Amino acid sequence: MRTFKKILFKKALIIFIILIAIKANAQQDVDKVAVNGHNGIYIYNIFTPASAAHPDGEVVGFRLDRKERKEANWQTIQQFSTPATYEELNNNFELAKSKVFDYRPATAYTIAQVWPIFKKTFNYDSIGAYIAQQAMATAFNIILVDTTAKRDLTYQYKLVQVKRDGTEALSYISDPVSTKDAVVANKPKKFSRSADANVVKMEWRSKITGKLPEGLVVHRSDGLNMPFYRYTISYDVEHRGDTLIYRVEDQQIKKEQLYQYTITPVNVFGGGGVNVSDTIAAAVIDEFLLTPKVFNIKSDSLKNNITLNWSFERPDFISAVSIYRSTDYENGYERISAASGYNYVDNTVVAGQKYYYYLIVTDMMGKTSQRGVRAYGLVFREKKSGVATNVRVSAKNNQNVISWTDLNNDSRGYYVYR
Known part of the structure; x- marks a missing residue:
């Protein structure tokens, strides 16, 4: 190194x-x-x-x-x-x-x-x-x-x-x-990143082309839509076989702040930089930010599906949400899908069967949360009701009494309009 x-x-x-x-x-x-x-x-x-x-x-x-x-x-x-x-x-x-x-x-x-x-x-x-x-x-x-x-x-x-x-x-x-003389170097490709306490560690790699670069220019942005600026920071450049490994470690960060980084290989005096690396976004994210602040379920018996909805305090920190389901509250959960948005529609349910769900959240650094709270959904065996027959209106005690015959054994109720 x-x-x-x-x-x-x-x-x-x-x-x-x-x-x-x-x-x-x-x-x-x-x-x-x-x-x-x-x-x-x-x-x-x-x-x-x-x-x-x-x-x-x-x-x-x-x-x-x-x-x-x-x-x-x-x-x-x-x-x-x-x-x-x-x-x-x-x-x-x-x-x-x-x-x-x-x-x-x-x-x-x-x-x-x-x-x-x-x-x-x-x-x-x-x-x-x-x-x-x-x-x-x-x-x-x-x-x-x-x-x-x-x-x-x-x-x-x-x-x-x-x-x-x-x-x-x-x-x-x-x-x-x-001043246009360039350092001949391949574009560094992002390889890994990690965050621990107040330290972000990143690694880029590239194949060696020509003369080895003698230094790096590091740029940082303090948010997704914020401008990049030159950032003086310690780094290592390792030559391993036909590969160059660039490592950057940033200890000057704040929790819950999203940062973006690029590196550019240069000569010993910072000149000749033309190949800017892939951008790496990184942050130190507290566990509580991976817990949905809203998680609810809506069952639709007519469409025979169950919709899961959720939201987060900092959605920009979330990379993916994995949905797990079981027919038993305690055991048997399987991952049925992953989503990057804020809802998921389960169209594979069987009417009359109760389903339990929980979420596991992956943040932008690749860290996963613990199992979240569980919620359930149930759709009924639903079909369009037949028309009520023998509808009658009679007056009784100064009131109108409406009556009809229900030919649907599984009806759950009727709406009455006037």
């Missing part, structure tokens, strides 16, 4: 190892040091720290140039140096929090932790673990984010060492990069 933090840390170390060699090579070496990502294009600065206060030999700063692929001339978009004071580093860090793809306050290192170590030597050897986090690397100007890149254009970037006299030292140029 590989977590995002592990992927990011490994990616950072690999990039720095590879790019150390670039620094030692000729001035125009090209490498994939620019990657499209969240909020723009991310460019690696692989040079040794340098500032006016703490120069790297004659180098006191850096310059980031950019050109559109079809252009011949470079344009400078940023001039900077390695932070030389706590205040400078802290200001950079505050800006980086909202700029980078992955910033998690609960696990993020602070400037108060990092600065005392860095200021002893003003190099990166002792803070490798800290600068594996994107916000911290951006604060040190190890990662640069071009937020002005236009979506329809392809760019190249050149990072230049600037000497104290203003002349250039080493430089390197990135491969062409666009």
Whole structure:
């Protein structure tokens, strides 16, 4: 199993190892040091720290140039140096929090932790673990984010060492990069979900295609008809055979609140996401919400059927209702049907036989309720009554007395109209 933090840390170390060699090579070496990502294009600065206060030999700063692929001339978009004071580093860090793809306050290192170590030597050897986090690397100007890149254009970037006299030292140029560059990954299909106490756990799976994704963008919606928003949350990506398994666990939920989730495979900086997953709806549902607030039965002897009606406090949490029936109150119940609506008509009854029913409810998470209350229905052997004969009206004691002859032995009554 590989977590995002592990992927990011490994990616950072690999990039720095590879790019150390670039620094030692000729001035125009090209490498994939620019990657499209969240909020723009991310460019690696692989040079040794340098500032006016703490120069790297004659180098006191850096310059980031950019050109559109079809252009011949470079344009400078940023001039900077390695932070030389706590205040400078802290200001950079505050800006980086909202700029980078992955910033998690609960696990993020602070400037108060990092600065005392860095200021002893003003190099990166002792803070490798800290600068594996994107916000911290951006604060040190190890990662640069071009937020002005236009979506329809392809760019190249050149990072230049600037000497104290203003002349250039080493430089390197990135491969062409666009904000439209996509991560090649199959659409994650929903596989499972579960809810326990205040935790929702979900899993998607897909077959591997090309390069493995390095991260996920998770979106959440707080209801069936509510908009989705990016949701920063822990997740795991496991590579098993030819399958990728994505797991998301959400502990920031409320009971009886319906949530929806999607995931999108992306690169380490949150870019390239094009294949949005299936949507998974989930909720932590109390047992009492699976108990019908209304459950009644109506028998119709003319139609020879029994209709069951029910309703719930939160019908949006209900996935299916299973109907069980028996001719004995205590035993012998069998499942006769399942319904997703609010009623069921039993057309298989035999007149004169009493039937007992109860419901078992399945919520949207797949959890089933206990057996519900039992109710019964009975239809009579019914046929259209014959016409009453010998109908007579006689006056008696200032009243009209109506009488007739009933030729139907099973009549239950008559309506009299005037």
